[in-house]
Amino acid sequence: MSFQHILFSIEAGVATLCLNRPEQLNSFNTLMHQEVREALKVVQSDAGVRVLLLTGEGRGFCAGQDLSERNVAPGAEAPDLGLSIERFYNPLIRTLRELPIPVICAVNGVAAGAGANIPLACDLVIAARSASFIQAFCKIGLIPDSAGTWALPRLVGMARAKALTLLGERLSAEQALEWGLIYKVVDDTDLRDQAIALARQLATQPTYGLGLIKRSLHASLDNSFEEQLMLERDLQRLAGRSEDYREGVAAFVEKRTPAFKGY
Structure with a gap:
């Protein structure tokens, strides 16, 4: 597939999607949205993809929406x-x-505006030491979108979520971690290598079961205790029927490295 505003590749079970409008700090325009959507359709349909790695080209991850598409004349x-x-x-x-x-x-x-919240929809976020997160919406009279108002209170608490979104101050990578x-x-020079290494390592794991773990953790935010127990029962039933579970137990008994397939 040929794209203008993203770089997309699949290798060794890892799909890498890189936002590629570096001169605009990878801000989203309509075409980039469409291209990201097409790449994600490939990820969803290709059973050989075991991990998705999302990143940005150049000196910024993503500055959110390209405001040149949103300018309102008097x-x-x-x-x-x-x-x-x-x-x-x-x-x-x-x-x-x-x-x-x-x-x-x-x-x-x-990572600013929507670009600060898109990472929060991912499972593991690794940031370069020079990276920063800015809830810039308040600077132009908007509210945080891309699920920012949902994720931030759950991750950092309501007091910090309000400070981040009402003040729009820069949050350093180190403070985001804290x-x-x-x-x-990680150090800037190590970011891409460490992210790729982590993606490749995860691609060798029982990714069907990892997907069920994600599903159970997400549901726990809204479920009651009893509902979560029942969900764990149901998802464990699915996990126990997978080929990866069969392979994992066999490898443990036979004292060898498992060869998981993701199903």
Whole structure:
């Protein structure tokens, strides 16, 4: 597939999707949204893809929406931003969150606006030491989207979520790690290598079971205790019927390295 605003490849079970508008800090325009959607359709349909790695090209991860597509001239009719959310951002966040495989996000620089919240829909976020997260919406009179208002209070608590979104201050990668917003911070020069190594390592694991783990953890945010116990029962039943479980037990008994297939 040929793309203009993203780089996309699949190798050794790892699909790598790199936002590629570096001169615009990888901000989203309509074409990039469409290309990301097409790449994610490939990820969803290709049984050989075991892990998704999302990152950005150049000095920034993603500056959110390209505001040159949102400029409102004096006296002109205001755009329907809710329509943009419904068509593009919400489907993107749902897809990343619901993929039944591990999703790694490598944040290589500034992550602002929607670009600060897209990583929060991923499973493991690794940030370069120079990276930063900015809830920039308040600077232009908007509210956080891309599930930011859902994820932030759950990850950092309501007080910090309000501070981040009402003040729009820069949050360093180190502080994001300290607050529990992301998984890991690494030196800038090591980011891509470490993210790829982690993706390749996960691609050798029982990814069907990892997908069920994701599903159970997501459900726990809304389930009661009893509902979660029942869900664990149901998902363990599915896991126990998988070929990966069969292989994992056989490898343990035979004292060898398992060869998982992701189903």
